Structure formats: C-alpha cells, structure tokens
Amino acid sequence: MLRHLWALTQGQRRPLAAALLLTLAAAAVGVAQPLAAKAVVDALTAHRPLLIPVTVLVLLLLAQALVGAFAAFLLERTGERFVLGMRTRVFSHLLRVRMHAFDRLRVGDLMARASTDVAVLRDALTHLSVQIATNLCVALGSVGAMFVMDPVLMLLILCVMLVGSLVINGLSARIGRASTTLQNAVGEISAGLERALSALRTVRANRAEQREIDRLTTLAHRAYDAAVHSARLTATIAPTAQMAINAAFVLVLLIGAVRVDEGALPLGALVAMLLYATQLGGPITELMEGVASVHRAKGATDRIQEVYALPIEDSANAATSRGPLWRHPPQRPTSSASLEIRDLRFGYSPDAPVLRGLSLSVPHHALVALVGPSGAGKSTTFALINRFYEPWSGSIRIDGQPATDVDLQEWRSHIGWVEQDCPLLHGTLRDNLCYAAPDATDDRLWRALDLVNLTQKIHRLPAGLDTDVGERGARLSSGERQRIAIARAVLARPRLLLMDEPTAHLDPANEAALTVNMHNLRQECALLVIAHRMSTIEAADTVVMLSNGTAQATGTYAELLRTHCGFQRLVDRSADVDGSCRPWQPGVR
Numbered sequence: 001m002l003r004h005l006w007a008l009t010q011g012q013r014r015p016l017a018a019a020l021l022l023t024l025a026a027a028a029v030g031v032a033q034p035l036a037a038k039a040v041v042d043a044l045t046a047h048r049p050l051l052i053p054v055t056v057l058v059l060l061l062l063a064q065a066l067v068g069a070f071a072a073f074l075l076e077r078t079g080e081r082f083v084l085g086m087r088t089r090v091f092s093h094l095l096r097v098r099m100h101a102f103d104r105l106r107v108g109d110l111m112a113r114a115s116t117d118v119a120v121l122r123d124a125l126t127h128l129s130v131q132i133a134t135n136l137c138v139a140l141g142s143v144g145a146m147f148v149m150d151p152v153l154m155l156l157i158l159c160v161m162l163v164g165s166l167v168i169n170g171l172s173a174r175i176g177r178a179s180t181t182l183q184n185a186v187g188e189i190s191a192g193l194e195r196a197l198s199a200l201r202t203v204r205a206n207r208a209e210q211r212e213i214d215r216l217t218t219l220a221h222r223a224y225d226a227a228v229h230s231a232r233l234t235a236t237i238a239p240t241a242q243m244a245i246n247a248a249f250v251l252v253l254l255i256g257a258v259r260v261d262e263g264a265l266p267l268g269a270l271v272a273m274l275l276y277a278t279q280l281g282g283p284i285t286e287l288m289e290g291v292a293s294v295h296r297a298k299g300a301t302d303r304i305q306e307v308y309a310l311p312i313e314d315s316a317n318a319a320t321s322r323g324p325l326w327r328h329p330p331q332r333p334t335s336s337a338s339l340e341i342r343d344l345r346f347g348y349s350p351d352a353p354v355l356r357g358l359s360l361s362v363p364h365h366a367l368v369a370l371v372g373p374s375g376a377g378k379s380t381t382f383a384l385i386n387r388f389y390e391p392w393s394g395s396i397r398i399d400g401q402p403a404t405d406v407d408l409q410e411w412r413s414h415i416g417w418v419e420q421d422c423p424l425l426h427g428t429l430r431d432n433l434c435y436a437a438p439d440a441t442d443d444r445l446w447r448a449l450d451l452v453n454l455t456q457k458i459h460r461l462p463a464g465l466d467t468d469v470g471e472r473g474a475r476l477s478s479g480e481r482q483r484i485a486i487a488r489a490v491l492a493r494p495r496l497l498l499m500d501e502p503t504a505h506l507d508p509a510n511e512a513a514l515t516v517n518m519h520n521l522r523q524e525c526a527l528l529v530i531a532h533r534m535s536t537i538e539a540a541d542t543v544v545m546l547s548n549g550t551a552q553a554t555g556t557y558a559e560l561l562r563t564h565c566g567f568q569r570l571v572d573r574s575a576d577v578d579g580s581c582r583p584w585q586p587g588v589r
C-alpha cells in the first residue's frame, strides 16, 4: 500500500518534499525550544544574564509559528494539487476504458471513486508523507535529547510508548477494514442514486419512488454503520496515545523528582525532560492518527487502483502514438466499397456468439439497409464498425484499409454514428451540434439543420442555437433529439454514416423528409442504416437481411420480397422471422 501511495504522489513529490522540509524545520525549532527553556532556567538558577537565552527562546517561538504556517499552507496546496491530478487521471482513464470492461461497471460507483475516494486519499497522502515523517522526526529528536539527558528515564518512557503503539496499531488495521466497507458503501449509494435519477420518469411512471428511496436508505444505513464503526475505532486512538503520554509524564515527574532530590539529575534537565514528555504528546498522537489514516485510505487506494487496472483502448494514450496511420490517406476511394466486412465473428461472452461470420459491403455513395429481427446483432455490427469491441475474427475495411492498420481515433473520424436512443449532452444546441466538428461555422450548422428540417423551429427559439437542451436533451422531443443527432453526425463529414433506426422517433412528414435527405446524403458519404420502417427499407439501394449472426440474404427490396420468405415476414411484421421459412407464394404475404 505504501508503494501504491508513493506511485500516486508522482508529479507532486517536489512540493511535497518542500512542505516536508519546512514542516521539519518548524518541528526542529520546536525541539530546540525546551533546550532554550533549559538555558533560561539554568541562567536563572546560576544568576547569569537572561537577555540572550530569553531572546533566543522568543525568536524560536516566532520562527516556529511562521515556518509552521507556511508549511501548513504549502501542504494544503499540495494536497489540493494531488486531488486535481488524481481526478484528472481518473477521468482520463475512465473515458478511455475499453467497452467490454466498461459494460461491467456502474457509472455512479465510478463517480464516487473520482470524488470521495480521491478525497480520502488526499488526507492519507498529507498525513502519510508529511505528518508521519515530521512527527516521527520530532518524536525521535525528543527521544534522542531525552536519552542524552537521562537514559534510564528515557527507556522507561519508551516502554510505555511501545505498549500504546501496539494497541493503536491493532486498532488501525481494524479501521482499515471498516474504511473499505465504508468506501464500497458510498460507491453503492452513488450508483443507486445514479440509477434512480437517470431514469426518474420511469421511476415515477412505475410509482417506484418509495422503493428507490428504501433501497437508497438501506445503502445509506450500511455506509452509516461502517462510518460509525470506523469513527468508534478512530476515537479511541487519540485517548490511547494521550494515556501513554500521560503515563510517561507521571513517570518522568515521579522518578525525575527522586533523581533531582538525590542530586543525580539537575533541575533544568528535569524541566526539559518534562517539556519533552509533554511535547511528545502532539506528535505521537498525530503519528498514530496518521498511521490510522493510511489504513483508512486502503479502501480508497484499492478502489482507485481498480480504475487504473481497467484496460484502455489501444490508441487512447496518444492518438499520435502510431503517427497518422491511414497509410494511404484515402483522398480518393482506393476500393470499390466504402465499407467491407468479411466473415465477422463476435460475441460479448465466449460461449454466446452474436455474429457468426457476417459479410456485407456498402458501396460508395450507396444506401444499404440492415434489417433483421430484434437481437440479431445489428447494433453489435455497428459497435464493431466503430471498433468499440475487437472481433473474434474476420475483417472490417473502410476504403480498402483494414481496421487493424488504422489508428483508432483516425478510424472513428471517418465514421458518423446516429445512435438508436440519440443521447444529447447537457449544454446548448450549438454545443451538441459541434460535438463532432468543433470548428463548424454557423453556416454549416444551419445547412445541417436544414437537412433534418429543424431550421425554422430553431430560428423561432429566443436563444436560437444557444438554447439549452437540458440533461440528456430532456427539453427536446425525441424526434427533435433524433434530428439533432443526425445533423451532428453529418456535420463531421464522415465517409461512412451509420444510422441506427433514424426514423424511429419521427412523424410521417419528417420521416418522408429524412428519407429524401438520406438520398441526397449519398452524394457525400455511404450510408449503412439499421431499418425497421418500410420507408427506409424501400429507399435503400441494397437490403441486407441479418439473422442468426449472418447475412441471410442481400438484394434490393423487391428482390428480397420476391425471394426471401423471412424478409417477407419481416415486412409483414410477422412475429417469427427467425423460425423456418415457408415458401414464398406470389400474392400471399
């Protein structure tokens, strides 16, 4: 764990070292104070002039206050920088995690890791790197000075301290376990809250508010129990350390008084020993609390390490790591097909293949419709074209370039994708439109909006393109969201446009307009469209019928209708398109 924490301090080690040095300097000044006090007492008892020892004592007090304050500020700032760096690193990693790993995670829990776990680590880091180090130095310095003055007394004190430390160490390990439970419970609360809030309408429509509140309350109670358990253990640390210090103080006072009485110890040395014993209280308590804090951070460290251990996409670290990888930048088509898929095999788990040798091609400037029953693997095909997942085998080429030869970022820059549920991001219409093409001019934005029949509507809005769309586009209708998503995809000028049921949320007028526009779009790019609606299927140049993970039939709408009974059933909205085909009979649907 110390190794992990050390690794986490990367980038902050210099300011941390500076803070440590200053804190040590302040502590060293503190260690010297009893000696200065001794000099004052010695001067007093020997009737020597007091000016110099008193001045030194006052200066030491002032210096400790000033250096200590600056060190504390530096430490706080370093802690905040650490939080900043960690959060940035966690976001950067999470946004690049491979899809198959991401599918298994809970978004709310990830958000907790980036917020609360990082904050817990920050405390551990400051405690660990500076407080433990300085307090250890102060304690050792005091112990050393006491040892010089009276080794016998010192050994007695050490024995008392050792017993206290053993008790506290046992407590710290238990605090660590309670903290892991607490951090996991906080992650669960976050995930539960995210689940309910992201589907608030569903929750309300199903009258499930109270059930969700009950679930969250149960989780909150779990976190409360873990926190109280941890607090109970933590609360015993300071008194245990204080008891050890008090016992040491009483020992020094009793045995020291006897030794002064016997003349074995000067009075000044006893005063200094007592001051050291008192002064040890703070550092020893903080040292022990620091150790407990390190244990408390174990849960958070493990949870953040789990994030870093998630695999990230190949070119995620540096899009330029392999240079501009489109070896022959396709200014002109280098292949007869814009998209070529050959014998693609893939499944989300090894024992459940979804695609079982899919082959299809989308010629340049063509509109190809991908049809098939629900669950046939249409969206999965799109996910593989986008390279969200690695296929088990087979190849995907754009303009003749195999996906494996092209940098991931560059590959995706040639693909436009309109998702099935068209999620918009919180922000303005302009933010959403420019998401794939940040440099798009207003002129281009309006042209893209024209394409999806939204120009007039947006012109009528008081804030126009700067209208806020709400969380996930909640202030727009689903048809408007879909049209914005299409405009956004088109703005990036892709070579290949993938549309997952683009007319699903459109009314007949907008559906007809989009069908015409898809025809026009073919001038600019090839289109592969997952289609359930007849208007889209009929408009396609080629229809690919996907079933059982393969392309069962390919042809024009009329050809498939004539020759493929499964397709005919699909057109008829027959229920079972996956079952065995009955022979097609003219005039019978």
Ligand SMILES: Nc1ncnc2c1ncn2[C@@H]1O[C@H](COP(=O)(O)OP(=O)(O)OP(=O)(O)O)[C@@H](O)[C@H]1O
Binding pocket: 103, 348, 354, 372, 373, 374, 375, 376, 377, 378, 379, 380, 381
């Ligand atoms: N992320 C995922 N993890 C595991 N299984 C998945 C995942 N996504 C899809 N599947 C499974 O893969 C199969 C194909 O799903 P896919 O979404 O590709 O079907 P589809 O043809 O697009 O269906 P629809 O027309 O209903 O959208 C389904 O059985 C689905 O349960």
